[in-house]
Amino acid sequence: MTQGTGRPLRADAERNRRLVLQTAGRMLAERGTAVTLNEVAREAGVGVGTVYRRFPDLQALINTLYAERLTTFRQLAADAAQQEEPGRALRHYLLAAATRRAEDPALELILEHASLDQPEIAEMADELGRRVDGLVERAVAAGAVRADFTSSDAYNLLYMLGTVSDRTEQIAPGNWRRYAEVLLTGFGLQASPAERTEAMTDEQMRQAVWPRQP
Template sequence: MSEDKERPLRADAERNRRQIMETAERMFAERGSVATLNEIAHEAGVGVGTVYRRFPDLVSLMNALFAERFTTFLQLAETAAELAEPGEAMRHYLVEAARWRAGDPALDVILAHADLEAAPTAGMREELGRRVDALVERALAAGAVHEGFASSDVYAYLYMIGAIADRTHDVAPDAWRRYVDVLLRGFGLEPATETQAPPAMTDAQILGTWPKP
């Protein structure tokens, strides 16, 4: 890594970087990967050259956004691992990871376009896999989840919660919480207790989630 990249960014450069990344997140959530770096620069109110200095191409921007997200998921797994009761540890990770996924409509676009084999994204992905495996193994050994529960169920669970959250965020933004509880019970875990799950969506809300042209 070059000396320039190792050196912390100046405050104004860091503000620009955050503005670029936050604008990209919003545009990816709204438009998918069709947003270009030039368009992101315009929306962010920074020069095109500023964007290209930080992110030479769209993949490098996707990789930076990926790293931020996986840092969060790694921290959630680390916090969960510190809980003494294996079932509570597994539940904590599933609930908090779902909460983050529900609030991140750009995640699927970022995962689809980041370079998952490049460093450091590959290393972060592998480390998260190890941490999730450890949580699952603890829960299984303690009998806190149904026999047959697997790490792949954790990822499928987040896919499902993400799909619900993305489809319902404009009409029933808390709907995903209801299905967290449903799936936790299916895994053999008690549902989250900090808040009551919302009621089922009405027919009008379901209609509002249908795909639109």
């Protein structure tokens, strides 16, 4: 959709928009907010004017990236809520959200720098919060998770798993799932044996902790 009009973009314009957003997400993950719109345009292979027509500055681009991610996580929460068993519903969301986080190393930076005072973004964030609160409250009421489990635990769990993934994904893909199992079990949400992941080898740990050492 075009900003402010609600009209769909032409197919080529939408392709360029998607390309710019994907490129910006990757560059933000690699270099942080030192990235400029000119560099994003060059890396994406589109004209500088194409970028600036959609995003007047880097903040506007980050806000758009954040809104897209809020949309994704709201849908994950909505899908999880369709599970009849409350514990399964919460576990479904946490694993789905952790998977999405593992695929998106720019997420923490985008969360940190998004403008939460934007009404549309604030409303989307509030809605996501309500959906996650609902999943947590149902699971607690059903005794499917520790009685002291809260939504903040859900967010911190995702943060921890994301940190593990950022450090190990290129060395031991999917290894974060091993720690997801430990954390979910610790909170009372039983993990499936089929989801168990082997521990990293000594060599993989060396690469993860000391990546610059020969």
